[in-house]
Amino acid sequence: MGSEGTRQRTEVLFVDDEENILKALSRLFMDEDFTVRTAASGQAGLEILEASGSIGVVVSDHRMPGMSGVEFLTRVKERKPETLRILLTGYGDIATIKDALNKAGACRYITKPWVDDELVQAVREAVVRFELTRENARMAEVIRAQNEQLKEWNSQLEIMVQEQTIELTRQNEKLKALLQRERATIRGVIGALSGLIELRNKRVRNHSRNVAELACGIARAMKLPQADVETIMVASLLHDIGLIGVPDVMLLKAESEMNADEIAEFRLHPIRGQAAVDQIEDLRPVSALIRHHHERYDGKGYPDGVKGEEIPLGARIMAVADHIDSTMNPAKPRALEMVLADLRDRVNTEFDPKVVVHVPQVVRAYLERVAAKGGTAEVELLPHELKPGMVVSRNVTSGTGVLLLSQGTRLTEKNIETLCRMHRIDPSREGVFVWMNR
Ligand SMILES: [Fe+2]
Ligand SMILES: [Fe+2]
Numbered sequence: 001m002g003s004e005g006t007r008q009r010t011e012v013l014f015v016d017d018e019e020n021i022l023k024a025l026s027r028l029f030m031d032e033d034f035t036v037r038t039a040a041s042g043q044a045g046l047e048i049l050e051a052s053g054s055i056g057v058v059v060s061d062h063r064m065p066g067m068s069g070v071e072f073l074t075r076v077k078e079r080k081p082e083t084l085r086i087l088l089t090g091y092g093d094i095a096t097i098k099d100a101l102n103k104a105g106a107c108r109y110i111t112k113p114w115v116d117d118e119l120v121q122a123v124r125e126a127v128v129r130f131e132l133t134r135e136n137a138r139m140a141e142v143i144r145a146q147n148e149q150l151k152e153w154n155s156q157l158e159i160m161v162q163e164q165t166i167e168l169t170r171q172n173e174k175l176k177a178l179l180q181r182e183r184a185t186i187r188g189v190i191g192a193l194s195g196l197i198e199l200r201n202k203r204v205r206n207h208s209r210n211v212a213e214l215a216c217g218i219a220r221a222m223k224l225p226q227a228d229v230e231t232i233m234v235a236s237l238l239h240d241i242g243l244i245g246v247p248d249v250m251l252l253k254a255e256s257e258m259n260a261d262e263i264a265e266f267r268l269h270p271i272r273g274q275a276a277v278d279q280i281e282d283l284r285p286v287s288a289l290i291r292h293h294h295e296r297y298d299g300k301g302y303p304d305g306v307k308g309e310e311i312p313l314g315a316r317i318m319a320v321a322d323h324i325d326s327t328m329n330p331a332k333p334r335a336l337e338m339v340l341a342d343l344r345d346r347v348n349t350e351f352d353p354k355v356v357v358h359v360p361q362v363v364r365a366y367l368e369r370v371a372a373k374g375g376t377a378e379v380e381l382l383p384h385e386l387k388p389g390m391v392v393s394r395n396v397t398s399g400t401g402v403l404l405l406s407q408g409t410r411l412t413e414k415n416i417e418t419l420c421r422m423h424r425i426d427p428s429r430e431g432v433f434v435w436m437n438r
Helices: 019-028 042-051 069-079 094-102 116-200 207-221 226-238 241-245 260-266 269-277 281-291 313-327 336-346 359-372 413-425
Strands: 011-015 035-039 055-061 084-090 108-112 378-381 403-405 432-435
Touching (some): 011 116, 019 116, 055 116, 069 094, 108 116, 226 313, 269 281, 313 359
Parallel strands (some): 084 108
């Protein structure tokens, strides 16, 4: 079977022992679209068949000396089954016709003498059938080859995809590890920086960490997304980083004790902090919160005097946490209820009510955590808030200075009763200081 470009012209082989008939047939098919071949015997016909690759139709006489037509066609069938076979036979030779159809698998038989048109038509049809079959087979082969090729491409593609996937996964793992390292580095830097601020001043020791814990507690109570909570945590840890440029003596003063120049200098720290942190691209959201941690809800804060919702929520939360940690500082401890009452007084002026509303629950949990860590949470309570078992952290005196209990006393029902009675008669300006959970 030739390929498209080199396909050979179909040949039709006529076999007859009478030369005249072969000549007549050659003439009859002279102008057809196929090549006419002739053979004078079955044997000669078989030789041509072997030698040529494009005999599509064989037309054979039956009565020939040596090999009969049926025998010849039978052999053709054995050797080239795709060749279409037509038998020419005498009229009424039924046995021969049966043999031709059954043994030799002839597609037609034509009785002699033939009618030209009928014979031409039969041969043309056979040629068309042969060519169609050949074309079908060729197309089937092309499709099969293409399918093979596709299969191969597919499997190659699969291998490529697998390889790419493995490579991508590897790259991804590498990136993840890098990112984790980078994050760890940033966390380390943040920790180091916030530690640096705390080194400056004993008074603010742990301040950044306390503010971070309180602010994150409030942010979580407000159900902010985890990413925002993390931003608030980092901003809290670094919020006073701008104070690194402020002299030690100034850090020991409250703002009320500073002169105008000192106040102006002190009030630069949110801007300085922002400028320092802003250089780290990942910390941009953090730097905005640092800038605004001293803004007030009523717009009277600094550095920008923005108010209400214009202050980033994280900064509003940090402002509250910052204030709580300053007022609950162990150097000037106050009872939780007093801290909360003080906060309530500042709602709508300094602080956002939507933030402050979450404070009691957050601060209670915070104090419990501090106590559970064996921490030194000292709280100031009113006498009726005292419970047996609590340990007094400072000497307790009456309003006129009479010593009622000394530091370290573990409270009993009886001395609580005494304290309550004395509080009615000779009240102190302070509450009773006790260790939380000790
Ligand atoms: Fe500050
Ligand atoms: Fe602060």
